Amino acid sequence: MARCCCRALLALCDRCQACAGLLPPGTCGPVCPDCAALLRPRLGGYCPRCGELAADPDAPPFLCNACRLSGRPWEGFAFHGPYDGLLRDLILGFKFHGRLGQGRVLAGLARDAYRRAVARTGEGAMDPAGPGGIVPVPLHPRRLAWRGFNQSLELARLLAADLGRPVLPGALRRIRDTTPQSQLPGARRRANIAGAFVADPALVAGRGVLLVDDVMTTGATIDTAVNALRAAGAARVDVLVIAR
Structure with a gap:
């Protein structure tokens, strides 16, 4: 029986965690070369403060109108790529089907x-000293019971192991069970999420934190979460999402 389990584990290790195809000999990493090409990071044509995407992916990063005119409540910002194609499929598979292997791939992209x-300078650069703790965007307890796990918390845990920083799962709580943002038009999302979060000053006051979520679309959820952390005395908030 033990031998069968070992064989099954070895077979899983030989599979691409994105497409489940066999990994070519010598592949370094959890995904095959074809999937790695589809998961290349977005390195140009975006706003460094909020990740808003421009039409030309080869343009240098530049501030969007919103960030130039009114700024954002956070300091550093990072994302991997646009929420489409294979990246979107991996996020949905992890989030709604509990595919933990894909969660490890996503955590690697986020890392x-x-x-x-951290390596860049100027607008949207992360704190080079690193965060005092990693804060996942929380689910309401009712939504957590329905889904069974919080994808942002799982990503934060995987990141914490890589970055050597503690996860602060109790630092931010969702106190209102809101309609899922994905089900609402952009104009209604900010009102829907208003007042949905409260942060614990005992865990964040005077501390720099890294807020982690899977996807940022209009930014209403991230804005509200960051403002709650600020209200609780967080000295600095950086934001990390996988897709924009």
């Missing part, structure tokens, strides 16, 4: 995006 943002 690399974080490191790129």
Whole structure:
């Protein structure tokens, strides 16, 4: 029986965690070369403060109108790529089907995006000293019971192991069970999420934190979460999402 389990584990290790195809000999990493090409990071044509995407992916990063005119409540920002194609499929598979192997792939993409943002300077650069703790965007307890796990918390745990920083799962709580943002038009999302979060000053006051989520679309959820952390006395908030 033990031998069968070992064989099954070895077979899983030989499979691409994105497409489940066999990994070519000598492949370094959890995904095959074809999937790695589809998961290349977005390195140009985006706003460094919020990740808003421009039409030309080869353009240098530049501030969007919203960030130039009114700024954002966070300091550093990082993301991996647009929410489409294979990246979107991996996020949905992890989030709604509990495919933990894909979660490890996504955590690796998020870790690399974080490191790129630490290495750069200027607008949207991460704190080079690193965060005092990693804060996942929480689910309401009712939604958590329905889904069975919080994808942002699982990503934060995987990141914490890589970055050597503690996860602070109790630092931010969702106190209102809101309609899922994905089900609402952009104009209604900010009102829907208003007042949905409260942060614990005992865990964040005077501390720099890294807020982690899977996807940022309009930014309403991230804005509200960051403002709650600020209200609780967080000294600095950086934001890391996988897709934009």
